[in-house]
Amino acid sequence: MREGPDIARIASLVGDPARANMLNALMGGTALTASELAHEAGVSLPTASSHLGKLMEGGLLTVASQGRHRYYGLAGPQVAGMIEAITGVAEAVGPKRVRPGPRDGAMRVARVCYDHLAGEQAVAMLDRLVAKNVLVRDEQQIRLGPSAASHFAAIGIDVYTRPRRPVCRACLDWSVRRSHLAGTLGAAILDKILADKWARREKDSRAVIFSLPGKQAFERVFLR
Amino acid sequence: MREGPDIARIASLVGDPARANMLNALMGGTALTASELAHEAGVSLPTASSHLGKLMEGGLLTVASQGRHRYYGLAGPQVAGMIEAITGVAEAVGPKRVRPGPRDGAMRVARVCYDHLAGEQAVAMLDRLVAKNVLVRDEQQIRLGPSAASHFAAIGIDVYTRPRRPVCRACLDWSVRRSHLAGTLGAAILDKILADKWARREKDSRAVIFSLPGKQAFERVFLR
DNA sequence: CGCATAGTTCGTTCCTCATCGAAGCATTCT
DNA sequence: AGAATGCTTCGATGAGGAACGAACTATGCG
Numbered sequence: 341m342r343e344g345p346d347i348a349r350i351a352s353l354v355g356d357p358a359r360a361n362m363l364n365a366l367m368g369g370t371a372l373t374a375s376e377l378a379h380e381a382g383v384s385l386p387t388a389s390s391h392l393g394k395l396m397e398g399g400l401l402t403v404a405s406q407g408r409h410r411y412y413g414l415a416g417p418q419v420a421g422m423i424e425a426i427t428g429v430a431e432a433v434g435p436k437r438v439r440p441g442p443r444d445g446a447m448r449v450a451r452v453c454y455d456h457l458a459g460e461q462a463v464a465m466l467d468r469l470v471a472k473n474v475l476v477r478d479e480q481q482i483r484l485g486p487s488a489a490s491h492f493a494a495i496g497i498d499v500y501t502r503p504r505r506p507v508c509r510a511c512l513d514w515s516v517r518r519s520h521l522a523g524t525l526g527a528a529i530l531d532k533i534l535a536d537k538w539a540r541r542e543k544d545s546r547a548v549i550f551s552l553p554g555k556q557a558f559e560r561v562f563l564r
Numbered sequence: 565m566r567e568g569p570d571i572a573r574i575a576s577l578v579g580d581p582a583r584a585n586m587l588n589a590l591m592g593g594t595a596l597t598a599s600e601l602a603h604e605a606g607v608s609l610p611t612a613s614s615h616l617g618k619l620m621e622g623g624l625l626t627v628a629s630q631g632r633h634r635y636y637g638l639a640g641p642q643v644a645g646m647i648e649a650i651t652g653v654a655e656a657v658g659p660k661r662v663r664p665g666p667r668d669g670a671m672r673v674a675r676v677c678y679d680h681l682a683g684e685q686a687v688a689m690l691d692r693l694v695a696k697n698v699l700v701r702d703e704q705q706i707r708l709g710p711s712a713a714s715h716f717a718a719i720g721i722d723v724y725t726r727p728r729r730p731v732c733r734a735c736l737d738w739s740v741r742r743s744h745l746a747g748t749l750g751a752a753i754l755d756k757i758l759a760d761k762w763a764r765r766e767k768d769s770r771a772v773i774f775s776l777p778g779k780q781a782f783e784r785v786f787l788r
Numbered sequence: 789c790g791c792a793t794a795g796t797t798c799g800t801t802c803c804t805c806a807t808c809g810a811a812g813c814a815t816t817c818t
Numbered sequence: 819a820g821a822a823t824g825c826t827t828c829g830a831t832g833a834g835g836a837a838c839g840a841a842c843t844a845t846g847c848g
Contacts, residue, residue, distance in 0.1 A: 345654035347647070348584035355576030356836075364571065374795060387837055389796055399657030408794045408845040418653055423571070425649035429642055430569035433623030580806075598825055611807055613826055632815040632824045 353398045354426060358383045359391045363400070363414070363423055368546050369455045371404065371413035417522060420454035421511055450539065450548040453511060456526030457533065457548065465529075465562040466521045475508060475521075482508035482521065495561055497528045533558065577622045578650060582607045583615045587624070587638070587647055595628065595637035674772040676765065680750030681757065681772065689753075689786040690745045699745070706745065719785055721752045757782065 354360055358381040365372060365380040372380070378388030392412055395401045400419050404411045414420050450459040457465075466482075469475045474492075476485045484499060484507060492499050499507060509523035521529070533539050538554030541547075550558060578584055582605040589596060589604040596604070602612030616636055619625045624643050628635045638644050674683040681689070690706075693699045698716075700709045708723060716723050745753070757763050762778030765771075774782065 345651050345658045347588065347650045347654045348579055348581040350654045350657070351575045351577075351584065351650055352579030353575075355572055355579035357572040358836080360572035360575065375793095383836090384838055385795070386797080386839080390836080393796085400653070410795070415657070418656055422646075422649040422653045425646040426571045426575055427569055429624070429646045430571045430574045432642055433574070433639070434569045582806080599823095607806085608808055609825070610809080610827080614806080617826085634825070 350398060350400070350422075353395060353400060354423070356391070357381075358387065359395060362388070362391065362395070362412075366401075366412065366414045367420060367423055367454055368452050368541075371411035373409050373411060377412060414454060417454060417509065417511075421522075424453060424458075424511060446542065446547040446549060447545070450550060451546040452530065452541065452548060453520070453522070453546075455530065456511070456520070456522050457530045458511070458520050459548070461550075461558065462520035462526075463518050465558075466519060468563050469521070482523075484508065492525070492528075495532065497525070497532060499525055499528075529562075574622060574624070574646075577619060577624060578647070580615070581605075582611065583619060586612070586615065586619070586636075590625075590636065590638045591644060591647055595635035597633050597635060601636060670771040670773060674763065674774060676754065676772055680744070680746045681754045682744050683772070685774075685782065686744035689782075692787050693745070706747075708749075716749070716752075719756065721749070721756060723749055723752075753786075 354363060361381040362377045365377060374388055374392060375385060377392065378385045381388060381391070383391070392401065392403075395412075396403060400415050401412050402415050404413070414423075448459055450457060450461040452458070453462075456462070466475070470477050470482075472487075472491075473485045474488050476483045489499055507523050507525050508521065509526070511520055511522035511526070520526070533548075533554075534541070536554075536557070537551070538557050539548045539550040542549055578587060585605040586601045589601060598612055598616060599609060601616065602609045605612060605615070607615070616625065616627075619636075620627060624639050625636050626639050628637070638647075672683055674681060674685040676682070680686070690699070694701050694706075696711075696715075697709045698712050700707045713723055744750070757772075757778070758765070760778075760781070761775070762781050763772050763774040765773075
């Protein structure tokens with residue numbers, strides 16, 4: 341009876357375990373093939389194909405055909421944000437993890453959230469950038485502060501080169517329950533962290549592992 | 565295979581249309597009874613009760629027993645944020661609103677919401693009553709103002725005769741996204757509108773169609 | 789070409805879960 | 819106490835949809 345956007349339709353897409361696993365895997369930010377996603381989800385290829393079709397039809401995924409491969413990826417940051425939000429609730433109400441393994445610890449500290457950094461490190465970074473007035477924040481909005489351009493230029497990031505998406509966006513961190521930095525700036529910072537080899541991606545996981553010198557460099561640049 | 569919080573479980577809770585409607589209704593911030601939610605969702609009371617049990621078990625709702633009523637509300641802002649996020653995606657990918665037919669127009673202007681009037685007319689009425697200080701409102705709470713008794717007595721409504729439910733309640737209007745008046749007073753006003761034949765119910769619809777003199781009477785009494 | 793790999797489509801099977809009526813508590817009104 | 823109201827539990831029914839094997843299409847390789 342009720343009108344408005346069909347939230348049940350979207351939620352039910354995420355509500356199937358196989359599809360949820362696929363979406364989770366895609367939260368790493370890299371597009372994956374149908375076979376890889378089938379493996380991630382623990383289902384057969386036909387089943388995966390059917391799920392992917394539904395996710396596509398629901399507008400949650402994009403696909404790029406390359407040769408005989410089809411690379412599926414999240415449709416955009418809004419979808420990623422939604423998954424984060426659902427993850428946050430699941431984490432909050434879910435059965436208390438009996439014993440958080442070491443891998444969970446790493447995830448908590450730093451991980452990839454679609455295309456930017458999340459976790460304690462990322463939250464601390466945003467806090468510090470706001471405290472230094474490099475970024476200005478009111479509520480969920482984040483904007484560049486007066487010194488932003490020069491500040492980021494000093495570490496090799498041009499805040500004006502990526503005009504397509506919003507430069508700054510707040511993204512709620514499920515492990516810390518506070519916001520971290522998304523948007524093109526967040527993506528550029530993650531790029532730099534990986535390009536400069538401050539950290540590496542854990543295989544088959546969203547975890548981001550900092551090396552000791554990498555961590556020190558990160559702290560010097562972003563937490564001071 | 566994948567670890568982490570069980571996002572499919574949470575999403576599937578939202579993924580049922582009946583439950584989604586309930587959650588949507590609760591997004592207004594006011595707690596609602598099981599019967600009201602059953603009506604909102606368009607399902608029978610047993611069905612609603614089952615859904616509410618699941619939402620409770622999933623940790624998405626809280627409940628407060630007051631006498632023989634059970635008031636259900638969202639478990640917290642995090643849950644509300646999740647619903648907002650899902651709504652945002654649904655809005656973005658959803659079917660482009662084709663063309664709101666005439667019936668939708670009528671629904672938008674005035675309709676029945678459980679037992680009281682909703683829609684633009686109802687929102688305007690509440691605004692006016694608050695502006696005239698007949699009703700006093702702070703946040704989601706609405707109370708009778710000093711002149712309420714005499715004001716409503718003049719049009720044949722005794723504000724004290726129906727002690728069973730709260731006299732005034734705010735109810736979020738989905739078409740206008742602002743509150744209108746619910747509670748026994750809201751119900752009494754709708755009764756009067758229909759009893760005095762200012763308007764009639766559209767068959768098999770929630771729409772309420774005002775006659776021309778009825779509309780004038782309504783405006784004279786409530787919008788001036 | 790013929791063979792291998794990557795994906796989708798089809799048809800069938802099976803199971804979960806939404807639904808409602810009837811009956812059972814609980815609370816409040818008279 | 820008895821009646822009315824609000825809500826939950828139980829049991830039966832039915833529909834939707836997740837799963838996979840087999841067959842089909844498409845791309846790449848020798």
